[in-house]
Amino acid sequence: MDLHELLGARRVLQAPMAGGASTPALVHAVDGAGGLGSLAAGYLSVEALAERISGVRGLGTDVFGVNVFVPSGAPAPVSVLDGYRRDLAAESVRHGAEVGPSTYDDDAWDAKIDLLVGSPVSVVSFTFGCPSTKVLERLRDAGSATVVTATTVEEARTAVARGADGVCVQGVEAGGHRATFDPARGDDRPLLSLLPEVVGAVEVPVIAAGGIMTEEDVAAALTSGATAVQLGTAFLRCPESGAQPAHKAALADPSFTGTSLTRAFTGRPARGLTNRFMTEHPDAPAAYPEVHHMTKPLRAAAARAGDTGGMALWAGTGFRRARELPAADLVAALREAAVSSGGPRPT
Ligand SMILES: Cc1cc2nc3c(=O)[nH]c(=O)nc-3n(C[C@H](O)[C@H](O)[C@H](O)COP(=O)(O)O)c2cc1C
Incomplete structure (x- = not known):
């Protein structure tokens, strides 16, 4: 799977969200609207992950990602x-x-990689670190594109040096865990400050994540050089999201x-x-x-x-703008902005 082509065609990615939010129904709805959905492997047993992957395929979606926590x-x-x-x-x-x-x-690392090598998905992404070249090669040989999440230019360079096909830049605005390889050496940069530096430092496609909620945010990230955008918090209130009802309600509760x-x-x-x-x-x-x-x-x-x-109650800084609407409608609106933003076209 050529990542540049895939991201250029899809442009809007639904972030993998461990803890239950990224359901097969959400991934399927995002795919149906022309975006790219992802399952989260984090905290799941291998059996549960295999079941969710089958769940997505059973709904008729074949192009999607799976995200794995690096020990x-x-x-x-x-x-x-x-x-x-x-x-x-x-x-x-x-x-x-x-x-x-x-x-x-280690969150069943070896078993999850073996599962994904044996039953490949379009994209395997990683957070909390960068896998070895050997692991990235095994996945690529199996037919998957690989993406490593980075919070600094140095992390992005490490990912590319080890053979990642793409980098997801996570700004400090992002909901959920910081992807930082070593939290003791964390560097919490806003997305639009870090993104152009990473785009200038690596030759692979770059996905922008963190605080992207609206059509304007999508346009800003794409014009800063991202090939695609990835949103998490914006999807939490969608009916297809598996976030707990109390979590969904809290996102709209003025007391937060x-x-x-x-x-x-x-x-x-x-x-x-x-x-x-x-x-x-x-x-x-x-x-x-x-x-x-x-x-x-x-x-x-x-x-x-x-x-x-x-x-x-994981949420990014843009949580106030999380809309309660079907995922397909959200993706359609954001993709429209992506197409008209004038961002760079894939070559
Ligand atoms: C509830 C929740 C769970 C998340 N779980 C994961 C995960 O399992 N793996 C991962 O790489 N990122 C995870 N993230 C982070 C997203 O990939 C992404 O960086 C973030 O959602 C982007 O910022 P935004 O929430 O402001 O859109 C999670 C985010 C949220 C809100």
């Missing part, structure tokens, strides 16, 4: 994890749920007035609507994925209770 970091010291476990005690009491185990794992970057929920910086859990745990340790596993039962209990103060 990063090292297990955190037990003393650090025990300290955070103590900090979470009050959360545990609040909804009667135990803090989860502080497990370190902004977003923040936090490690409180997962141990890796991520952007969501600023809520009680975030503000009460400002010093959460850099311990991913252990903190994710620890807070998971607490977040699930908060969701069951409809307590948006205890949920991870």
Whole structure:
């Protein structure tokens, strides 16, 4: 699959969203409107991922992406994890749920790559790091184009040097996790400042992500050199999105007035609507994925209770402009802007 051609034809990408938002129905609706949808492999078992891939194909969509979390970091010291476990005690009491185990794992990396090599999809994208040349080659040989998410020029150069077919530039405005290879060395740049630098530094197609919500945002990213745009938050309120109903409602609730970057929920910086859990745990340790596993039962209990103060309400800075409309209508409007923006045409 030639990535330049695919992105040039589609232009509007629905971001992979781990945690349930990227359903097969959403990917299918985006594809039907001429965009490119993606499933998120993050947090899923291999079996569940295989089921979702079959789900998309079963709906009649063959061109779509799958996003995989690259294992990063090292297990955190037990003393650090025990300290955070103590900090979470009050959360545990609040909804009667135990803090989860502080497990370190690689999110079934090898098995997910094997699955994607054996049952190739159009595009395999990565976040949290850059796979080895060998992994990128295996996927390409299987027929997939590969994309690595970058938050700095250096990360983009590393991705291309290892053989990625494209780069997704993630600005600091983005909802969900920062894609940063090493969060300790994070550099949180706004999209439109970072994008032209990456476009100038690499020869592969560049996808722009972070805070893109409207037709004007699409035009701005394309005229800054992006080949395509990728939106996450803009799709969260669509009926096909699998985001929790309380999450969808919070995006339109005037009592949420902004977003923040936090490690409180997962141990890796991520952007969501600023809520009680975030503000009460400002010093959460850099311990991913252990903190994710620890807070998971607490977040699930908060969701069951409809307590948006205890949920991870991932959202980008543009959340106020997230529209409640069918994904196909959103893609159609944004693609119209992409076509008339005068952005560079693929060669
Ligand atoms: C709920 C949610 C979940 C996300 N999950 C993933 C993921 O699994 N993999 C990934 O590469 N990016 C993920 N992202 C980030 C998106 O790929 C993208 O960078 C971001 O949505 C762009 O910013 P925007 O939300 O302002 O459009 C997620 C974003 C959101 C809002």
